[in-house]
Amino acid sequence: MFEGAQPQQLAIAAATLLITLGVVYASSNSNSGRKLPPGPPRIPLLGNVLQLPGGHLATFMRAQLEKYGGLVYLNLAGNPVILIGDIKLAKEILERRAAKFSSRPVVPYVRNHVDPTKAYWGVCEQSESHRIGRKLTAGLMADVRAGRTEHLQEFEAMLNMNKLLEDGGKDWFHLMDRVSASMVLAAGFGMHCPTGHEPELKEIVYVIAQFVKLCTPSASIINVFPFLDKIPGPMPWRTRAAAYRKREDAIYNKIITEAVSGKASGMNTWAATFAREDKPEGDQRRLMNQFTGAAIETTALSLQTFVLGCLQHPEWIPRAQREIDAVVGSDRLPTFKDRPYLPYVEAIVRETLRWRPAARFGVPHQSTESDVIEYNGQEYFIPEGSIIFAVPWAIEHDQKRYEDHDRFMPERFLDAKGNLKSDYETSAFGFGRRLCPGVPFAERSLWINIAMMLWTFNIRKSKEIDPKTGQPWKYDDSDAAFSGEFSAPPFKFPAVFEPRSPQRAEVARREWAECEKDLNVLLPQHKD
Numbered sequence: 122m123f124e125g126a127q128p129q130q131l132a133i134a135a136a137t138l139l140i141t142l143g144v145v146y147a148s149s150n151s152n153s154g155r156k157l158p159p160g161p162p163r164i165p166l167l168g169n170v171l172q173l174p175g176g177h178l179a180t181f182m183r184a185q186l187e188k189y190g191g192l193v194y195l196n197l198a199g200n201p202v203i204l205i206g207d208i209k210l211a212k213e214i215l216e217r218r219a220a221k222f223s224s225r226p227v228v229p230y231v232r233n234h235v236d237p238t239k240a241y242w243g244v245c246e247q248s249e250s251h252r253i254g255r256k257l258t259a260g261l262m263a264d265v266r267a268g269r270t271e272h273l274q275e276f277e278a279m280l281n282m283n284k285l286l287e288d289g290g291k292d293w294f295h296l297m298d299r300v301s302a303s304m305v306l307a308a309g310f311g312m313h314c315p316t317g318h319e320p321e322l323k324e325i326v327y328v329i330a331q332f333v334k335l336c337t338p339s340a341s342i343i344n345v346f347p348f349l350d351k352i353p354g355p356m357p358w359r360t361r362a363a364a365y366r367k368r369e370d371a372i373y374n375k376i377i378t379e380a381v382s383g384k385a386s387g388m389n390t391w392a393a394t395f396a397r398e399d400k401p402e403g404d405q406r407r408l409m410n411q412f413t414g415a416a417i418e419t420t421a422l423s424l425q426t427f428v429l430g431c432l433q434h435p436e437w438i439p440r441a442q443r444e445i446d447a448v449v450g451s452d453r454l455p456t457f458k459d460r461p462y463l464p465y466v467e468a469i470v471r472e473t474l475r476w477r478p479a480a481r482f483g484v485p486h487q488s489t490e491s492d493v494i495e496y497n498g499q500e501y502f503i504p505e506g507s508i509i510f511a512v513p514w515a516i517e518h519d520q521k522r523y524e525d526h527d528r529f530m531p532e533r534f535l536d537a538k539g540n541l542k543s544d545y546e547t548s549a550f551g552f553g554r555r556l557c558p559g560v561p562f563a564e565r566s567l568w569i570n571i572a573m574m575l576w577t578f579n580i581r582k583s584k585e586i587d588p589k590t591g592q593p594w595k596y597d598d599s600d601a602a603f604s605g606e607f608s609a610p611p612f613k614f615p616a617v618f619e620p621r622s623p624q625r626a627e628v629a630r631r632e633w634a635e636c637e638k639d640l641n642v643l644l645p646q647h648k649d
């Protein structure tokens with residue numbers, strides 16, 4: 122992740138943290154004597170709060186799901202929390218019963234002060250801004266599916282290869298951050314970021330990190346004593362939120378104005394699409410902020426996880442490279458035109474998202490009605506207001522679905538003939554009405570970078586000395602190697618990116634030198 126950013130960059134994490142500390146307001150629910158799902162014993166008032174670990178919440182959740190089965194009930198200071206570790210059950214609850222299970226938990230400080238207009242529609246309860254945000258995003262993603270961002274994504278990936286060639290991968294971790302951010306910001310706002318150190322990009326990263334901080338339980342006393350908010354005047358929690366909103370407004374106004382009426386105004390950016398839909402009663406362009414927090418870090422950390430998969434489980438790489446070479450040859454870089462003929466690369470993308478999913482315990486939904494669920498022949502009561510976590514860290518490691526689940530093994534998604542299996546289901550992008558709307562863009566970003574990296578480089582472990590221990594670097598892919606927060610980047614580690622041949626390095630350099638670099642051309646123009 123970018124220098125100076127908090128590990129849990131996604132705004133969505135905020136709600137999660139609050140829940141885990143039990144400060145979300147208990148809804149007035151009762152199980153009325155009906156049978157709740159199994160779970161660890163609870164103590165009066167606090168429920169399971171004292172059992173929560175200080176970090177690595179996903180590990181804790183997975184352990185509970187392994188112990189009690191695919192459905193677990195926790196009570197956090199009066200708040201019912203449901204953990205799901207079974208993909209069929211997740212689909213039953215979050216998709217088939219989406220009408221009851223698609224809200225989000227929100228805390229008072231965020232709702233009243235930090236994001237009163239619900240511009241952060243990906244983390245807010247079901248609302249008009251959420252409805253509009255999803256509707257507009259569905260339109261943008263139809264364009265992505267039709268391939269209209271692919272030239273831009275190829276251009277960014279080509280630059281990524283050239284930067285990796287320049288330094289042999291010394292700064293590779295940052296380069297994955299750069300390419301992920303630049304793809305999203307270029308498509309979203311016409312803002313290409315050649316270095317990843319651009320002041321605007323740093324400011325965006327800063328405000329996302331601030332948002333996360335302001336959402337933590339300790340950020341404001343009014344999360345604990347909401348009645349204090351009745352005191353009028355410039356109380357510290359109000360001035361702090363106002364200062365944040367001013368800074369947040371300033372950066373988004375700047376980049377949105379550039380996109381809508383400034384130097385990127387001729388391009389078909391996502392911001393321009395949102396602005397075209399503006400109605401007098403609402404400022405749709407503000408809803409664009411969701412494309413930064415939700416999109417940038419998840420993509421970057423998935424690429425970083427892919428590299429860890431290469432270093433820790435390299436057995437599959439020769440076959441992947443053979444298949445890529447058979448389709449692409451050695452005279453050009455892969456492009457999206459090769460995608461239908463490279464199922465193996467598709468399988469690598471799936472395995473990256475499965476092996477160490479970006480959102481380890483998903484993003485919580487909240488139920489708006491009580492319900493009864495049948496699971497393993499038993500009926501369980503799910504109270505209204507329950508916080509629901511469908512936990513990818515458990516679902517994607519279900520040993521009934523994935524043999525040798527801790528191994529990075531892309532072939533598990535291929536049949537005996539090397540074709541992609543047709544029964545692919547994943548929890549990595551969530552479920553139902555909250556399913557990640559950025560999937561088409563995210564998958565393309567991962568595909569093109571992975572295909573180009575495997576074509577250009579042999580990626581191997583570094584012999585570097587770890588300055589902390591004075592010993593050769595100790596590589597690790599256990600839970601401890603990842604931040605224990607909501608979005609789970611691996612901790613930084615060195616890797617060597619060695620060109621597979623001087624000729625391949627030359628091809629990558631030549632293609633970059635000759636390629637179209639004008640965003641006005643790479644992004645389709647407005648039709649109107």
Ligand code: HEM
Pocket residue numbers: 242243244255305411412415416417419420423479480483484485486548549550551552553554555556557558559560562563
């Ligand atoms: C590898 C990359 C990505 C991963 C793993 C990922 C994962 C997720 C997950 C798990 C959720 C929560 C789903 C739920 O609550 O059920 C989510 C929500 C969201 N994602 Fe992504 N995401 C990625 C990339 C992107 C991109 C590229 C965009 C936009 C261009 C994006 C935009 C969003 C938005 C706006 C939401 C909130 C949706 C809502 O609440 O209705 N994401 N994502």
